[in-house]
Amino acid sequence: MTPSFSSYLVNHPFGDPGLYVEIKWARRALLFDLGQNEALGPTRLLRAGDIFVSHTHMDHFIGFDRILRVALGRGKALRLFGPPGLIANVTGKLQGYTWNLVDGYPLTIEVHEFHVHEIRSATFLASEGFEPRGAAPRSRSNTAVFSVLEDPMFTVQAMALNHRIPSFGYALQEQFHINVNKEKLRAEGLPVGSWLKELKQHLWQGQPDDFRFTATLFFEHRREEREFQLAEARDRFVTITRGQKIAYVVDARYDDENEAKIVDLAREADIFYCEAPYLDRDADKARERYHLTARQAGLMARKAGVRTLVVFHFSPRYTGMGDLIVKEAMEAFAGA
Ligand SMILES: [Zn+2]
Ligand SMILES: [Zn+2]
Known part of the structure; x- marks a missing residue:
């Protein structure tokens, strides 16, 4: 069986978080988070028309400038999805530059931000100097997991996790596999x-x-x-067989509510990409900073019954000890 999605982390596990998912056949890709993304060449980056941002802490959003630069002048339509405030963040980024000579450029940026009851949207056109254009909000389901992109072939669902601000986890689900x-x-x-x-x-x-x-x-x-x-x-x-599922979770505290939500989001995923910035011996620090430990990532992956767990977003404090983090996560995942 040839899977429809092939996915990989944008950077090494100590680098900025980000997941690139190629959709076979479609010459199309999805990108989860916008940290540093030099590792993706321009062709790959351009293929990623739909970008899902967990939250806009710098390590998850600084790559916006690069995709903007690569897409400018190429007739691209970019769609960004993410937390409340994303429209203001994109506006702020765009206002950081002068746009008097881009009116012939066909770039369009659509931004969709998730609020509790609705999804608010704005569009920015290069031809209008990227002045934001608002749109009527769409209501969304009140469930914890809600759908943010529906394509005939797949859906992307999101869920707000507690990182002292909302940090969105995502699940990509192929409808069925052919x-x-x-x-x-x-x-x-x-x-x-x-x-x-x-x-x-x-x-x-x-x-x-x-x-x-x-x-x-x-x-x-x-x-x-x-x-x-x-x-x-x-x-x-x-x-026709069961479709592939990929889950992506970063920057969330380990508490009962987040745990239940993450397990639900990742349930039976083929691949679960989960942050593991801390070793469990530093669980207090992880909690204070609203992050997970490797052991917690492994326990949740086990509860969710995922097939493969990939941990990343390691804290630089463990430089040179990446294998320890992976080991701790995998032991918890295996139930050791
Ligand atoms: Zn963060
Ligand atoms: Zn982070």
């Missing part, structure tokens, strides 16, 4: 190719069983247009 059965294609003499991408799109869009589509098949020496019925193509060429 595996193409290449053996069957071969047996029927059909080629692989972009028509399979179209088939997947129709399935993700929830088209009805009797939906018909015409696909262009590229054989070795010829091309052929062929009509398929969706249900028939689905039953013959693909297998």
Whole structure:
């Protein structure tokens, strides 16, 4: 099975936190947090049109300038999602520069900030010198976990955690996974190719069983247009399985409420990226600073039944001791 998402941390675990998730087939990526991001080249950075910010402490937001610079002049639409105050933060960043020569630039930045009952939005256009344009707020569900982006293929959910300010954890969930059965294609003499991408799109869009589509098949020496019925193509060429889930949690205190929320958000994730700035011997310090310890990350990953745990956002006080942090987290995760 080829997973639809491939994910990796933007920096090493002592560097600024950030997670990059590539969506296969789509030439599209999602970025969680905007710390230092030089490690992502311009091509990768440009692919990340949707950016989810946990909170705007400097180590989670200083990379905004770089993405702004890379995207400027390239006809990009950037969407940022994050905590209350994000619109003001973006406004402040944009007001830090002079914009008299960018009116021909097609960059648009949309910002969505999560409040308890609603999502407030603003748009900034390069062609208007990035003067903020407000939009009517959308109401949101009152549940602790709420949906912030819905795509036919996946959803992104958010949850506010206590970091003395709200720090948002996120879960990315593929609706369902479509595996193409290449053996069957071969047996029927059909080629692989972009028509399979179209088939997947129709399935993700929830088209009805009797939906018909015409696909262009590229054989070795010829091309052929062929009509398929969706249900028939689905039953013959693909297998549908559970979708992939990735959870991302940073900067949160270990208390009963946060624990219950994090376990809920990360439940049965394939990969759970969780901060682990402190060793458990410094749990008091972690609590004071509204952060987790490695052991706490491991315990929550275990409770949530995740498949893989990745810890990061290590405090510089442990420089050279990264393996100790990982060991502590993994022991708690394994129930040792
Ligand atoms: Zn923070
Ligand atoms: Zn942080």
